[in-house]
Amino acid sequence: MTHEKLETAKLGELAFRGATAAAASSILALAAVYAVQMTTNSWESIVRFGWDFVTGTAWDPVSDVYGALPFIWGTVVSSLVALVLAVPLSIGLAAYLSEVAPVRIRRIVEFFVELLAAIPSVVYGLWGIFVLVPFVREHVQPFLQNTLGFLPLFQGPPFGYGMLTAGILLAIMILPIITSLTREALHAVPIAQREASLALGSTRWETIRHAVLPYNKSGIIAAIVLGLGRALGETMAVTMVIGNVPLISPSLFMPGQTVASLLANEFAEVSGGLYLSALTELGLLLFGVTFILNVVTRLFVPLVSRKVGGAAEGRRQLT
Amino acid sequence: MNAATDRYMRLYRRRKLKDQMMTALLRLCVVLALIPLVSILSYVTWRGIGAVNLDFLMKTPAPVGASGGGMANSIVGSGIVVGLAALMGIPVGVLAGIYLAEYGRNNLFGKVVRFLADVLQGIPSIVVGIVAFTLVVLPMQTFSAFAGAVALSMMLVPFVARTAEEAILTVSDDIREAAMALGQPRWRVILSVILHAARGALVTGAMLGIARLAGETAPLLFTALNNRFWHQGLLAPISTLTVQVYTYAIAPFDDWNAQAWAGAFVLLTLILLTNVVARTLARSKYGERS
Numbered sequence: 304m305t306h307e308k309l310e311t312a313k314l315g316e317l318a319f320r321g322a323t324a325a326a327a328s329s330i331l332a333l334a335a336v337y338a339v340q341m342t343t344n345s346w347e348s349i350v351r352f353g354w355d356f357v358t359g360t361a362w363d364p365v366s367d368v369y370g371a372l373p374f375i376w377g378t379v380v381s382s383l384v385a386l387v388l389a390v391p392l393s394i395g396l397a398a399y400l401s402e403v404a405p406v407r408i409r410r411i412v413e414f415f416v417e418l419l420a421a422i423p424s425v426v427y428g429l430w431g432i433f434v435l436v437p438f439v440r441e442h443v444q445p446f447l448q449n450t451l452g453f454l455p456l457f458q459g460p461p462f463g464y465g466m467l468t469a470g471i472l473l474a475i476m477i478l479p480i481i482t483s484l485t486r487e488a489l490h491a492v493p494i495a496q497r498e499a500s501l502a503l504g505s506t507r508w509e510t511i512r513h514a515v516l517p518y519n520k521s522g523i524i525a526a527i528v529l530g531l532g533r534a535l536g537e538t539m540a541v542t543m544v545i546g547n548v549p550l551i552s553p554s555l556f557m558p559g560q561t562v563a564s565l566l567a568n569e570f571a572e573v574s575g576g577l578y579l580s581a582l583t584e585l586g587l588l589l590f591g592v593t594f595i596l597n598v599v600t601r602l603f604v605p606l607v608s609r610k611v612g613g614a615a616e617g618r619r620q621l622t
Numbered sequence: 623m624n625a626a627t628d629r630y631m632r633l634y635r636r637r638k639l640k641d642q643m644m645t646a647l648l649r650l651c652v653v654l655a656l657i658p659l660v661s662i663l664s665y666v667t668w669r670g671i672g673a674v675n676l677d678f679l680m681k682t683p684a685p686v687g688a689s690g691g692g693m694a695n696s697i698v699g700s701g702i703v704v705g706l707a708a709l710m711g712i713p714v715g716v717l718a719g720i721y722l723a724e725y726g727r728n729n730l731f732g733k734v735v736r737f738l739a740d741v742l743q744g745i746p747s748i749v750v751g752i753v754a755f756t757l758v759v760l761p762m763q764t765f766s767a768f769a770g771a772v773a774l775s776m777m778l779v780p781f782v783a784r785t786a787e788e789a790i791l792t793v794s795d796d797i798r799e800a801a802m803a804l805g806q807p808r809w810r811v812i813l814s815v816i817l818h819a820a821r822g823a824l825v826t827g828a829m830l831g832i833a834r835l836a837g838e839t840a841p842l843l844f845t846a847l848n849n850r851f852w853h854q855g856l857l858a859p860i861s862t863l864t865v866q867v868y869t870y871a872i873a874p875f876d877d878w879n880a881q882a883w884a885g886a887f888v889l890l891t892l893i894l895l896t897n898v899v900a901r902t903l904a905r906s907k908y909g910e911r912s
Contacts, residue, residue, distance in 0.1 A: 312807040319809035320725055326717030327726065327735045330780055334738045337745065340756045395651030403648055412652055419659050421897045423837025425864045426886045429871045430662045433669075433879070475658045482655075506641035529744060536746020538840040543872060563748050563840070570752065571765075571844040586752040590745060597744040601737060 337590060345584035347577055356584060362549055362565075369581035371588070373549035377466070377559035381541060382534035384470025384555060389478050390527055394516070396478070397485035402497075402511050420479035428543030431472045436463040436544055439471065444556060459556040464546035467555040472544055473534045481530040488522025489515060525604035532596045536589055538563040562589050663890075670887020673880040679888075683850050683866075689877050693885050695852050696866040699767070700889075702853060703846055703862055704835045706771035711778030712828050718779065719786025724812055736787070739780035750776050751841035759845060767853065767860035770846025774835045781834065785827025789820045822903060829900035833893045839864035863889050 342349075348356065352369060359370015396416070400409050440463030447457040492515050500514035501507075516523070546558020547568060562585050573579045677692045684691030718735065726732020754773035759765055793816050801811040817824070839862075847859035848869060854860075863885055870882035 312810075316807045316809050319812070320721075323717045323721035323725060324731075326714045327721040327731070327783070329714055330718055330735050330739050330742065330783060333776060333779065334742060336757070337742075337749070337753050340753045341749070344752075344756045392651050392654055395648050396655050399648040399652055403645060412656075415656055415659055417897070417901070418663075418894065419655070421833065421837075421893055422659075422662060423839070423864060423889060423893065425837070425839040425868050425871070426662065426666060426890055429867060429882055429886050430665055432871055433883075434661060434665055478655055506637055508641040508644040509637070512644075532744050536748065538746065538748040539868060543868070563746060566748050566752070567840060567843055570755070571847060583752055583756070586749050590749045593745055593749075594741060597741040601740055 341583060341587040341590055345580050345587050348580035348584045351577065352581075356581070357588070360551065364569075364578045367577050369577070369584075371562070371581075371585055373551050374560055374562045374565050374585065375588075376551045377545065377549070378535055378561040378563070380555070381466050381469040381473060381545065381559065381561060382531055384466060385473035385477055385534045386527065386531060388471060388474035389481055389530065392474070393478050393481035393526075393530070394485055394523065396482045397489060398511050398516065400482075401486055401489040402507065402515060416479050416482055419475070420483075424476070424537065424539040425543075427472060427476055427540040431468065431540055431544040435472060436468055439463050439468045443467070443471075455553040456555050459552075459554040461556060462546065462558060464544055465556055465558045466545065469541045469545040469559070469561075470555070472540050473537055476537060476540060477530040477533045480533055481526050484526030484529060485523050488519045488526060491522065492518045521604050525600045528596055528600045532593045535596075536563055536593050538567050542567045666883065666886050666890050669880070669883040670885075670890075673884035674887060678881065678884050682852060691881075693861075693863065693866055693881060693888075695849065696861040696863045696885065697888065699846075699849070699853055699861040700836060700863040702856075703767055703770045703842070703860060704774065704832060706767070706856070707774035707778055707835055708828070708832050710771065711775035712782055712831070714775075715779045715782025715831075716786045716824065716828075718783035719788075719790060720812060720817075722783060722787040723790035724808070724816070736784070739783050742780040743777075743784075746840075747777060747838055748840040748843075751843060751845055754841065754845045762857070764857060765845065765847035765859040766857045767846055768856045770842045770860065770862065771856075773841035773845045774838060777838070777841065778831050778835060781831050782827060785830065786824055789823030789827055790816060792823055793819045826900045826904040829896050829903075833896040833900070836896075837864060837889065837893050839868055843868075 348369065352359070356369060356371055357375060358372055359368070360372045361368050361370050362373070363369075396412075400412060404412065440461050444457075444461030444463070444467070448461065451457050496514050496518055497510055500510040505513070541561055542564035545560060545564055547560050547564055548558040549560045549565075550557050552559070566582060566585060566589075570582055573582055675692075677690055678694075679692060679697070680694050681690070681692035682695045683693070718739075722732055722736055722739075726735065750773050754769055754776065758769035758772050762769070797815060797819060798811060801815040802808065806815075842862050842865050846862055846865065848865050849859045849861045867882050867885040867889065870878040870885065873879065873882075
């Protein structure tokens, strides 16, 4: 190769590498933009209310007083209901797929779980309004009231709309992500672990219960936490079935409102000033919590950084 | 039989029974998880097909109170917003993916970017909407198709970067080494050999990304907003299928609710079709990757 050709090749390499690096930096920039935009735009509200913002219960745009506690309550409670329902089901499903199912059935079920993940939130919401809400009102709530009605959780009139329905809908929506991440966690359990357990005379269930599931507990916990992250920020489906009333009530039958559903309802109407700042602070809260949940889980549980991360790190760098 | 064996047999039977019960319970989990899927798909099909007609696909919404009308403007609007987002997001995402797979496999910068790309995918989409609102809508003083596309492209870049990285990593290092041994500079190897070999998986990733965006509602609520008319340029509010389905679903009119189902049917058909095609493409090209 002549000297000139070598020079152009070097130049091309430099330019191309620079372009890809710039594109990669855009992801760093994106994270920075999120943090900076959210903080600067909610600064007015942060300074004005301080901690009162998260402990206050009055949300009154007319007199410019903003307390977010009812929305935080709604977010936490609906997400917890979702976890209570989705976690056992997802882990059971993942255990079935990874330990019991024949390959053919496994592929079919995995395909259906992928479909469940592909359904848009707004379609979940639509189904929620016209199918789930009436079902909960006519069957689930009367049943709970008759059997567990002595608990404050299940008291009050059966509206259909409310925390319980939102929790059920959220559970369906986070089931695919918890299932697939748990599947990956179980995938990492060595075959020898299972063989050893079976060789000791354990039944299949005993192997699952004592040799497989406990082996990668941190992976399963990570799956649950990432599912929680999804539930906390889910907007459309929750907005459509939770009733949108800022209540703090021990009863799951009562309507509520989440941070995300308040944003969906009010953000488009906002003109500016303190109101906009307070709404943005709600967004910042949501961003902060989900960001921390994601960072912490992914830092401490390398498994969750997916096959790619492992594959990339396992392969040497070509230069 | 002596007592010890007897006790052993009883214990064995009990363990065996428990095993069978728990396995049945695991199977029950599958059934329970699939009930909502079946219910959603059948309701959307049943109530949606009934409401889809030529007017629905060809007309804009009728004035409040009047019956008829359709979501043609929303379908086109979704196409415009998602298309614009894909135009902005896919090139950046693929380039970032190339960096992660080729230059930044193990360096610190690559690791940080990879990590943040994963984390950003876990950020709620409504938050993305707020950021796009402050970035685009506030300075421009108007809700717009462009603002909606910016919001969606912000979600697309991290996703495409990671799927593109994954796609490029499926290309064996032997091919890289063979191409480089021919005296080609790295960038030529990537552009004409690696990307060519990875094209199927790259397309799959991009399609899955687009299918995801098409189903997003929250980031569009206060960026693209909505519009009852045909699109009026990229700097005006625009109707999208998802936002329109939301608006009609929570409205107190039966006619609008029926149209919401029809919209959901169209939306779901498009998204599931894209998903299935993308996944079949990936499977046929590269075989089963478990």
